[in-house]
Amino acid sequence: MLTIDQATYDAIVAHAKRDHPDEACGVVAGPEGSDRPERFVEMVNAAGSPTFYEFDSTDLFQLYKEMDANDEEPVVVYHSHTATEAYPSRTDIGLASEPGAHYVLVSTREHGNNEGPVEFRSYRIVDGEVTEEEVTVVDELPR
Amino acid sequence: MAIEVRIPTILRTYTGGEKAVTADGASLSALIDDLEANHPGLKERLIENGDLRRFVNVYVNDEDVRFIGGLEAELSDGDQVVVLPAVAGGSRYALA
Secondary structure, X not given: OEEEEHHHHHHHHHHHHHHOOOOOEEEEEEEOOOOOOOEEEEEOEOOOOOOOEEEOHHHHHHHHHHHHHOOEEEEEEEEEEOOXXXXXXXXXXXXXXXXXXXXXXXXXXXXXXXXXXXEEEEEEEEOOEEEEEOEEEEOOOOO | OOEEEEOOHHHHHHHOOOOEEEEOOOEHHHHHHHHXXXXXXXXXXXXXXXXXXOOEEEEEOOEEHHHOOHHHOEOOOOOEEEEEEOOEXXXXXXXX
């Protein structure tokens, strides 16, 4: 199960809506082993594409260096699909490289840049196997 | 010559769980061969058809090796090499 606070949830949705029709991407880092998504980090989609995302290689390096220095790990890796459902594609599955992360997918296909609900779903992707999990949104992460 | 190589989570199965290992080599290519000798299977996860895999990033002293000669990038004692898988995906069907 993914437990995420409302502000972080809203930030992910806002990013996805803002970048629509291109895919948006980022991570939520948290202390190693804590499973707490605490630090929202919006990333630039270097592919700038409606059907593909990729973190810029220099930004990726900086991000991992920062997380390493803070004893953090990527608790959530998120991206949006802008014309299809919020379910991992073959590409998402093939490239998933963080077996410990919650892979969050947001679909903006219904309302695009506008107000309105989005699909927000979370998965584990390990060795090519996808397992959907429940998402619980809380006001604040428990202490 | 000792070069520290930082290994990402997904490849630590090849290093017995170690986050960083030491290897030798005057170029990235030689370094990867040396890694393979001690951690069999690792090379195939880094290289495909004689080149770095498209979705694997390797950095030498904070610099993406694609900008400093790729597999031919020169290494010296004390350099730090970091391997990071690309964070990528998307609704597009094909793997580029």
